Amino acid sequence: MYETTYHRASSVEDAVKLIGSAEDGKLLAGGQTLIPTMKSRLAAPTDLVDLRQIDALKGIEVSGRSVRIGAGTTHAEVAGHAGLAEVCPALTHLAAHIGDPHVRHMGTIGGSIANNDPAADYPAALLALGATVVTDKREIAAADFFTGLFETALAPDEVITAVAFEAPAKCGYAKFPNPASRYALTGVFVAKRDDGVRVAVTGAGDDGVFRADAIEQALSTSFEPSALEGVSVPADDLMTDIHASADYRANLIVVMAKRAVAAANG
């Protein structure tokens, strides 16, 4: 790891100030992506601004079907939240299957979405849930937030403070984990509301998370796994790498979507 200077922020305002005055600074949340990246020298920030001691970034509020999750809430805290499991069980299930217990004790929802790894789990949930990303400066719809591979709409000195959404009537998540890394080789999040069905896919797209129109249309007619018989997803914009071809991923999307619907229907 290259040299760096560590700062501990005491508040969001403090963090914004510290990151603004750093030459090439980075916010540090759980460190479960950033520290490994720095260890392998793929990132070399001059300064790190640690957000972990900021209480205002922590915690989950569920009121009726409105959910607000602080950016600094860990995957373990999301996975273990009883109130959230009641209104949006797919999200607690998703968090419980990120990495391993040690990663889940440190890693945060804010860090995960800011990183926008094309194989990360949370981006699919946020897109399907139509969530809002709240920052110290503004509110950004998930659809506008995820802009490409490891790219988001965030400005360099912008701090995510929370994620907010209305829990849908039904939701489900199914991931086919890469057997080595446990990241999604393909993961599908489905959310059913009165006004329609949203389906978001992670791990498969050439340009990161995306919505699967053909699957959404089929499920809007009938929200059952059987509605997806014969539905296919074009492989054109899907990823091919050492783990799987685009065609394989196209097939997996439909299989995972069926499983996600089955999970949503309970």
Add this chain to the structure above:
Amino acid sequence: MSDVSMVVNGRNVSGSLEDRTLLVHFLRDTLGLTGTHVGCDTSQCGACVVHVDGKAVKSCTMLAAQASGAEVVTIEGLAEGGELHPVQAAFKEHHGLQCGFCTPGMIMAAVDMIARHPDGLDEATVRDELEGNICRCTGYHNIVKAILAASEAMAGKARQAA
């Protein structure tokens, strides 16, 4: 440089370190607590697992500066006097190790896992929960057996105490 201070295995410790120092290096190189191992550079193997404020974390994926002010427990902090912790005893009894390289991390992960499942563990849960700990020797069978046995033994002790 950063001044860090924390409680490690019940002892107040401090040091002046380069900010980039990982917690595992502070434990091993500064404090001489070499029970915590480093088995990879990709945050995947779990040989470095310690407890920070009561939670199992990978000490290779945390800066010492991040842990400043925290309470840390390492494998050296488990035994009381000459008596092995029940999880250590179970690993010995059930032959849960061969070369022993992964063992400190396995045991720290197991202690955390048992604490999070006060109502007991089953085999599937143990295997699931060991996702972040890699063993190149045992094939995991005896590790799983040891953790299940320790979980039972500790529940028994808790019942006796109640």
